[in-house]
Amino acid sequence: MSSKPIGLFDSGIGGTSIWKEVIKLLPNENTIYLADSKNAPYGEKSAEEILALSIKNTELLISKGCKLIIVACNTATTNAITYLRTNYAIPFIGIEPAIKPAALYSKTGAIGILATKGTLTSKLFEKTANEYTKTITTIKQDGEGLVPLIEAGKLNSDELYKLLENYLKPMLQFNIDHLVLGCTHYPYLIPQINTILGEGVKIIDSGEAVAKQTKTILEKNNLLKTSSIKSTHQFYINTKKTVLEVILNNPNSIYTVNELDF
DSSP, X not given: OTTSOEEEEESSSTTHHHHHHHHHHOTTOOEEEEEOGGGOOGGGSOHHHHHHHHHHHHHHHHHTTOSEEEEOOHHHHHHHHHHHHHHOSSOEEOOOOOHHHXXXXXXXXXXXXXXXXXXXXXXXXXXXXXHHOTTSEEEEEEOTTHHHHHXXXXXXXXXXXXXXXXXXXXXXXXXXXXXXXESTXXXXXXXXXXXXXXXXXXXXXXXXXHHHHHHHHHHHTTOOOOOOSOOOEEEEESSOSHHHHHHHOOTTSOEEEEEXXX
């Protein structure tokens, strides 16, 4: 069982930001990653659609023998993880915007949250935000349009930068000192975000915390890989694989990228 892979899925290539943190902390583990780019972004879909897609991805990963699944998508986590944990026997790791540390460590009393509509309007997000931001000014921004541009390979385009500027510059008027990234695609935008917001704003994403939680759950369930055989990583995408290959760009890992209609 311990040599079986960790499964991850996301509405496209964004969850690879989580995958990179996981294999950095757990280099011995095998992984299978599903990039559901055909249905990206999940954040603009209904709760029912998001749940149906999450079930589809989960069952495909289980059919490929995964021992644990990381829902490497904020929107899928906030809308589907309770159902998944209730209806499937293997452990699930979810991803939520890191509101708690931003609120706790803010010195100006104001934080920004950049996320998808599907995350910002979910009950789980509302519960977390209400719990930790009662005395904090919270500026929430729907990052509409960012995910499709990233999925199209336009990571460094003027179009994407201008969109980011429109979303983030107004936050500076509220004197934010932390920006929470509420979508796993967004860590790939950190260089542009830093340029727009400057050094006074700390950017927080969930990747490292998710990797640590994954290790904890594997240890708790005696699922850590003990074999010394070099780890392998399989990626499946249901659109053209070019963008996924470019964003991975990881010569230190043995991995294959496959196009699969799912």
